[in-house]
Amino acid sequence: MKNLAKRAGLLTITLFLCASAWADLAQVPYYAQHLPSIQKESGEALKDALYGSIKGQTILSYKQARRHLFGEIYLEKVGNSYKVTDVYCEEDFTSSVGVGPGRIPNPNELNCEHSWPQSRFNGRQSRSAQKSDLHHLFPTKSVANSTRGNILFGEVDGDAVRDCVASKRGDDIYDNHDAFEPPKEHKGNVARALFYFSVRYKIAIPDEEEVHLRRWHELDPVDSDERSRHEKIYKIQGNRNPFIDDPDLADRITNF
Numbered sequence: 001m002k003n004l005a006k007r008a009g010l011l012t013i014t015l016f017l018c019a020s021a022w023a024d025l026a027q028v029p030y031y032a033q034h035l036p037s038i039q040k041e042s043g044e045a046l047k048d049a050l051y052g053s054i055k056g057q058t059i060l061s062y063k064q065a066r067r068h069l070f071g072e073i074y075l076e077k078v079g080n081s082y083k084v085t086d087v088y089c090e091e092d093f094t095s096s097v098g099v100g101p102g103r104i105p106n107p108n109e110l111n112c113e114h115s116w117p118q119s120r121f122n123g124r125q126s127r128s129a130q131k132s133d134l135h136h137l138f139p140t141k142s143v144a145n146s147t148r149g150n151i152l153f154g155e156v157d158g159d160a161v162r163d164c165v166a167s168k169r170g171d172d173i174y175d176n177h178d179a180f181e182p183p184k185e186h187k188g189n190v191a192r193a194l195f196y197f198s199v200r201y202k203i204a205i206p207d208e209e210e211v212h213l214r215r216w217h218e219l220d221p222v223d224s225d226e227r228s229r230h231e232k233i234y235k236i237q238g239n240r241n242p243f244i245d246d247p248d249l250a251d252r253i254t255n256f
């Protein structure tokens with residue numbers, strides 16, 4: 001009986017923790033002003049409502065953004081030293097390439113990936129806002145960053161990137177265009193980053209990329225690392241990614 005009561009208590013706590021970890025936007029005060037329209041709308045009108053809630057970020061300089069990215073958000077302390085793990089090759093970079101608090105490492109080794117490539121930015125929106133928006137920036141091994149270039153993301157029938165076993169480049173499995181496939185752990189993160197970018201800067205995700213991103217969003221759900229990175233970005237630039245706060249929102253948008 002005692003055990004049963006204890007188990008029931010644990011179950012209640014677990015359910016409560018799950019519920020709070022997956023709180024919808026109503027539980028996040030940040031969205032309060034736009035909540036009625038976010039809850040009511042879907043499709044294009046929902047995108048507009050979300051845009052209204054996320055458009056007002058503090059615009060950083062690109063240098064500030066990189067200092068935060070490498071020297072804070074992704075920086076991990078290991079004993080007396082520091083490391084940053086890149087998201088494409090899953091390799092660790094240390095002080096030997098300039099990793100440390102507030103530091104920008106050697107860009108020939110580790111550099112800043114614009115998940116939404118700069119060559120495809122929206123020309124009618126602030127270029128510096130798009131370039132330094134931390135929600136779509138990630139640390140990547142430079143050789144993999146160059147290999148990805150500005151091609152679309154997708155599942156590929158192709159080879160591992162040179163000097164990088166975790167990512168692949170090759171023919172998209174559905175329609176043969178050249179595409180880049182990051183490691184499993186990054187797939188959901190990049191999907192949510194691009195959903196955010198599409199809504200924030202009013203720019204369409206190509207259909208042949210969106211089909212993969214929607215699958216990746218399901219296959220690699222939000223975890224504690226992504227949530228913790230998201231909170232750090234919110235503190236720095238003052239806006240949030242609604243698709244991390246409420247992953248179900250993507251289902252209410254038919255076309256990014």
Ligand SMILES: [Ca+2]
Nearest residue numbers: 185186189220
């Ligand atoms: Ca992930």
